[in-house]
Amino acid sequence: MTVARYSLGALIRHATRREWPRVWRSPDPKPTYDVVIVGGGGHGLATAYYLAKEHGITNVAVLEKGWIGGGNTGRNTTIVRSNYLWDEASHLYEKALQLWEGLSQDLNYNVMFSQRGVINLGHSPHEMREIARRVEANRLNGIDSALLDVDTLKRLVPCLNVSPSARYPVLGASHQSRGGVARHDAVAWGYARAGDARGVDIIEQCEVQGIRREGRRVIGVETTRGFIRARKVGVVVAGHASVLAAMADLRFPIESHPLQALVSEPVKPVLDNVIMSNAVHGYISQSDKGELVIGAGADQYNGYGQRGSFHVIEATLAAIKELFPAFSRVRMLRSWGGIVDVCPDACPIIGKTPVAGLYFNCGWGTGGFKATPGSGWVFAHTMARDEPHPLNAPFSLERFATGALIDEHGAAGVAH
Amino acid sequence: MLLIPCPWCGPRPEPEFTCAGEAHIARPRDPNAVDDEGWADYLFNRTNPKGWHAEQWCHSSGCRQWFNVERHTVTYEIRRVYHIGEPKQVEDDVG
Numbered sequence: 001m002t003v004a005r006y007s008l009g010a011l012i013r014h015a016t017r018r019e020w021p022r023v024w025r026s027p028d029p030k031p032t033y034d035v036v037i038v039g040g041g042g043h044g045l046a047t048a049y050y051l052a053k054e055h056g057i058t059n060v061a062v063l064e065k066g067w068i069g070g071g072n073t074g075r076n077t078t079i080v081r082s083n084y085l086w087d088e089a090s091h092l093y094e095k096a097l098q099l100w101e102g103l104s105q106d107l108n109y110n111v112m113f114s115q116r117g118v119i120n121l122g123h124s125p126h127e128m129r130e131i132a133r134r135v136e137a138n139r140l141n142g143i144d145s146a147l148l149d150v151d152t153l154k155r156l157v158p159c160l161n162v163s164p165s166a167r168y169p170v171l172g173a174s175h176q177s178r179g180g181v182a183r184h185d186a187v188a189w190g191y192a193r194a195g196d197a198r199g200v201d202i203i204e205q206c207e208v209q210g211i212r213r214e215g216r217r218v219i220g221v222e223t224t225r226g227f228i229r230a231r232k233v234g235v236v237v238a239g240h241a242s243v244l245a246a247m248a249d250l251r252f253p254i255e256s257h258p259l260q261a262l263v264s265e266p267v268k269p270v271l272d273n274v275i276m277s278n279a280v281h282g283y284i285s286q287s288d289k290g291e292l293v294i295g296a297g298a299d300q301y302n303g304y305g306q307r308g309s310f311h312v313i314e315a316t317l318a319a320i321k322e323l324f325p326a327f328s329r330v331r332m333l334r335s336w337g338g339i340v341d342v343c344p345d346a347c348p349i350i351g352k353t354p355v356a357g358l359y360f361n362c363g364w365g366t367g368g369f370k371a372t373p374g375s376g377w378v379f380a381h382t383m384a385r386d387e388p389h390p391l392n393a394p395f396s397l398e399r400f401a402t403g404a405l406i407d408e409h410g411a412a413g414v415a416h
Numbered sequence: 417m418l419l420i421p422c423p424w425c426g427p428r429p430e431p432e433f434t435c436a437g438e439a440h441i442a443r444p445r446d447p448n449a450v451d452d453e454g455w456a457d458y459l460f461n462r463t464n465p466k467g468w469h470a471e472q473w474c475h476s477s478g479c480r481q482w483f484n485v486e487r488h489t490v491t492y493e494i495r496r497v498y499h500i501g502e503p504k505q506v507e508d509d510v511g
Contacts, residue, residue: 242464255437256489276465300435301418304466304490309417311431344460401456 006108023189024196029203029228033061035383036207036221038244040064041073042184043361043368044236045191046376047383048200048224049107054377057386058199061078061230062192063223064213065207070239075306075338076369077261077283077295079274081118081179082409083138083145088394089347095391096374097178103373105285109190111182114274117397118179119148119157121323121372123168123279130410131174138176148173159270159326165320168280180286181274181293187372209249211358218248218357224318234359234383239304240347241362248355254341254363255299258308260316262335266290270326278410280319292330294320297365298340307337332412345410350379350392359383360397367412421497422475422481426484436472438462438486466490484506 004021014020034142035051037044040062051057064070080100082093085093104110122128131147138145148160153173162170192202202226210222212234220229235244245252276283283295291293296316299308321328343349343363348371350361361379364371378392388396399405418430444450444458463469469489474482486496486505496505 056437091508116452241468242462243466251457251461252464253462255462256466270442301492302437302469302471302489303492309430311417311429384454394468400460401452 001177008139023193024202027201027203029061029063029206029223030201030223032229032238033201034059034230034283035234036060036228037062038221038233038263039234039237040188040192040202040204041071041236041238042187042372043238043364043375043379044234045188045195045202046094046333046372046375047234047361047379049191049195049198050377050380051384052195052198052200054280054380057384060195061201061203061228062195062203063206063208063221063228064202065224067204068192068202072338072340072368073184073188075336076184076259077285077312078181078287079118079179079283079285079291079295079367080186080359080370080371081176081274082143082370083118083120083134083174083176084408085134085143085406086406088406089408089411090143090241092378092391092395093371094141094143095377096371099373099377100182102151103187103190107190107194109186109193111186111190113180114288115178116177116182116285117156117177117278119153119272121170121275121277121279122172122174123277124246125171127279128171131330134411135174144176145173146177148175148283157271157273157275159324160275161323161325161388170323170408177291179274181287184369191376194382199295200361208244208247211355213242213248213355216354216415218354218355223245232357232359232383234361234379236361236379238362238368239341239363240380241341241360244408245360247406248353250353250355252349252360252362252397253344255302256339258302258303258337259298259340260296260308260313260335260337261368262296262332263287264292264294264327266328267292267330267331271324274293275323276285277319277323281320282316282319282323285375286321289373291333291414292327298342299337304339305337306339340364342366345401346408347406348375348395349397350375351382351388351396352386365412417461417496418487418492420473420485420494422478423497423499424479424481424483425475427480428475432475432477434474434476436482438464439472464486468495472500
């Protein structure tokens with residue numbers, strides 16, 4: 001099948017003829033694949049795409065238990081940035097950000113990546129010292145990052161309350177101008193379409209229920225559509241990593257928590273940056289439709305229920321109202337929860353497992369969306385070569401035994 | 417929001433409580449006999465079940481007592497509250 005290339009000419013042609021071809025096929029699963037990716041979210045689809053594009057491996061299936069873009073890919077707050085503290089994490093997220101910068105062209109699909117800048121507020125002298133440290137660490141790693149004083153902040157974000165009499169006064173901020181937002185659904189759809197065009201089978205409504213092994217080697221997956229044989233299996237199931245790990249008798253250093261978000265009714269353009277505050281805990285941006293997109297903190301208990309407790313939302317809205325008094329009467333349209341797999345060091349696990357041919361990419365915690373292209377890129381490398389890329393080598397499962405943890409709780413930016 | 421039946425104070429709203437994760441994780445009796453993988457398993461690895469979960473809670477804004485709770489991680493239903501030191505019942509009842 002040939003995929004129509006999107007262009008202005010194609011837009012006019014399809015609009016006048018009123019015919020829009022399917023964006024990707026819907027094949028039945030083949031009995032055998034070289035690679036099976038479990039999980040059709042952004043990370044899994046990106047993995048399949050880069051396996052085909054960078055490594056020439058096209059006999060690949062992506063198995064999705066629901067529909068493409070229906071899991072955490074469609075539940076995040078779409079923020080993209082790379083201003084992490086430690087070298088390992090900042091290199092990984094910066095690789096992702098560089099891929100974001102050419103992604104729409106690469107996929108021939110508009111992911112609406114908007115580099116409107118990400119601002120992290122500081123509310124105490126201690127927090128400002130930590131922010132300054134992180135800004136300098138970013139600059140040493142070649143990542144754009146700047147320290148903002150209150151006057152500059154007021155010019156950049158006129159509706160932000162920087163009054164010294166605020167309950168938690170804003171003392172300054174960090175600013176990554178290359179950061180921003182992208183349309184999360186479009187990222188999944190764009191990777192699905194581009195992967196499909198290179199021969200990847202995207203199989204929706206196909207839940208993996210078991211991981212079949214022979215000795216210490218994986219040989220395939222049991223699914224609701226029968227057994228599918230595979231030489232290599234990559235598991236990319238944000239929110240269910242422990243469940244899939246248990247299918248291979250593995251125990252992971254992961255706990256799954258609900259993480260909530262909400263959007264307001266659409267309003268006129270009022271906020272053209274992404275604003276985050278770790279101290280009062282809230283983060284907010286405005287979507288192209290005009291909705292205020294607001295992220296809350298993770299709930300304290302383990303939960304797979306895709307919903308959290310109301311007081312968590314209440315605390316976040318109190319913080320938002322304190323930072324933006326003008327938003328006090330904006331009505332919220334809807335709220336939802338996603339399941340986030342949190343590692344003890346707030347960093348992901350990307351790599352091999354004790355089972356040969358079985359790879360996991362998981363534990364992205366509260367901030368996996370921003371890493372989508374980089375995550376798929378390094379995971380495709382890891383699966384194709386059976387060894388991690390230098391960018392993801394530090395993010396191995398073994399680090400919990402060796403003690404080489406990468407503590408990114410500060411830069412992860414969500415209370416948990 | 418969860419309504420948690422504190423064994424001493426009765427049902428109280430969740431914001432009064434602190435959750436400390438999985439219960440019944442025993443520190444190795446002979447630390448010198450444990451290798452690095454064993455320590456990693458004790459310190460970091462968690463069962464994290466999708467189903468019934470035995471977990472530790474503290475009534476931190478109330479009586480400040482610790483206790484264990486059996487709670488379902490999908491429905492969030494609490495079916496049992498019991499004292500620290502009592503055996504768990506969940507075992508293989510995870511699903």
